[in-house]
Amino acid sequence: MSNKTLYLASPHGFSQHSRLKLLPEFVSKLESMGARVLEPFARNSNIDISTPGWANKVATSNLNDLRQSDGLFAIVNGAPPDEGVMVELGVAIALGKPTFLFRDDFRKCTDSDEYPLNLMIFLGIPTGSWKDYYYSSLEEIAFEEKAIYKWLRNAS
Secondary structure (H helix, E strand, O other): OOOOEEEEEOOOOOOHHHHHHHHHHHHHHHHHOOOEEEOHHHHOOOOOOOOOOHHHHHHHHHHHHHHHOOEEEEEOOEOOEOHHHHHHHHHHHHOOOOEEEEOOOOOOEOOOOOOOEOHHHHOOOOHHHHHHHEEOOOHHHHOOOOHHHHHHHOOO
């Protein structure tokens, strides 16, 4: 089993249904594979959003979690994907963290014939094997031939 920490960048915490139904499926799947998941909506649930400065507290907490994580798993649904997720992805790429992308949204959102999303989203992923870091179903996350499975089992 892994002792690696994954930051889960997701837009699924903004609605009650998504937070209660969709988000736990991703957390459970990643944890079942051995990852320790840092899920920002749960981790920031103690911040009082009625107080001044709450937004900066959330953003700072997320940045600290990103810095402490070993990698990032980003849900990049939407056309375009959620702007917060894109910032978190950019931070992870700048920090040199491995990045894994999930998109089961069938809409095209690209400026490239090669990639299904904006080419900058793939900057932190090996060029020749980007499809190994890209997931289009919850089940696919656990496929042994895919990158996250191999990464979580690599002890380094």
